[in-house]
Amino acid sequence: MNPQKFLEIWQLSKAFPGPTGNVPVVEGFNLTVAEGEIVSLIGHSGCGKSTVLSIVAGLTQPTEGTVIMGGREVTEPGTDRGVVFQSPCLFHWMTALENVVLGLEQAMPKATQAQRKEKAGYYLSRVGLGDDLHKRPSELSAGMRQRVGLARAFALSPRMLLLDEPFGMLDSITRCELQDVLLQLWREDKKTLLLVTHDVDESVFLSDRVVMMTSGPRAHVGEIMEVALARPRERHSVLDDPQFYELRERLIGFLEGQADHSATALPRASTPPPSAARPVRKLSAA
């Protein structure tokens, strides 16, 4: 297998049934990801980012096209691909440690329970929860719960991790903290990461390449942007780097272009938002 072509997504299309026939959400999506690369998919809500991710995870079948990972076609979910969702789906009656151990029972069937506990504890301490192993999800903040989610995903040692807006539910500062945690975990074992996000800063900070998706229907790869910021990335130096702001602007420009495009191409069916073109009423100085 060519490590430059660890993941190949070829001519991917997915249509969902709609009131007037099938709606092609994604059409002709092509992408190749190298082993150990961090790639993010960015686009407006509803453009089909998560659909692509879910097909790579094997949770959704494509209408057309193929996904090949590590030389094998993806047809169903497997332990070689870990998925992290927006909220980490923890069992509320189990502690953080037990939640991670449960995942390991699937991934390490031959290991002893002690070995699993050791591994789970190791990853939980890596994400900064070494002192919270025996807490239940209800005792943890949203940010800490997502740390458990990341620890579990990495502990399972998949070949690739798929993250679907993993920090979307967190406030923007906690999000920064978790991005650091994610990069720290990645630095250790260089997993291939495919990340869906709509946060421009997040995609630049984390990725080697940012894949910009056009707005749906028929969403596909619009542009691909290389992020040549040096690694390991440290927030202070990244935020101080003029290059960061250039990349950021290029992404914002693309997304704004897509928003204008979708507004003209796809007028909302029922209630259009009051048009911004209305003359602005002057407020008499109070």
Added chain:
Amino acid sequence: MAFIELSGVCKGYGRAGQRTAVLEDVNLSIEQGELVSIVGYSGAGKTTLVSLMAGLSFPDKGTVFVGGKPVTGPSPERGVVFQNYSLLPWLSVLENVQLAVDQVFPKLSKETRRARAMKFVEMVNLGPAANKRPRELSGGMRQRVSVARALSMEPELLLLDEPFGALDALTRGVLQGELQRISQESGKTMLLITNDVDEGILLSDRIIPLGAGPRASLGPATVVDIERPRERKALNHDPRFRAIRLGVLEYLLESGKQKRAEREAERARVEQAKPSPSGAQEPTQIAEVSP
């Protein structure tokens, strides 16, 4: 005395013995006509701070003065916009706004009150949707109603508690633009609570970080010395914007780190004090094993 003056404010929740101190020694003064934003982690106590100024709760220690008077309860002089809109579902957009006008200006004629409500509905660009009910509106439109309602009471102070937190990035950008216009046109004193540093810089005259909780207190204020109207894309190039952004973000991340370290030290102390540390040893052992 400044228009808003908080000095030595402490506030906690819970019964004696299990009390959690949320805010500790908060000092803040805001001049009339100023737009100040407070940026902090969720759960740090930002909403608690708003409640104190709105008169919905009272400090354990310290004083809260607005317009030279101590805050003793809610008042139409202080309008609040919450993240969850809080609209009455059976009333139309116009009626939701008029309800506030009717309460605050009972002496005006019915026509005047209606006209006033309509004026504010139009100010937030909802004229065409005036007769719609909340459930027929998108999140962004609902939040506009909430802003119109708060403004219609002609408050001296507008408290905005994460007003755009529940909206997607595009809608948020549009409403930020509208808030910027309204704030400039009306010249009202506004306090904006947010967890988005960019939003804070875009909109305000001064930005103040609220450190991580528990026992959160305010960090150093930064004057946002960038001419208006501000435009997101242009800000991106502005070295002043970058410097403020970096400063505020680092202050917050550092305070989070510090609070975590404090918590860990506290826990270690409690565990050492225990006679038999069964189970307490486990984490430290595990941390040393490699996978």
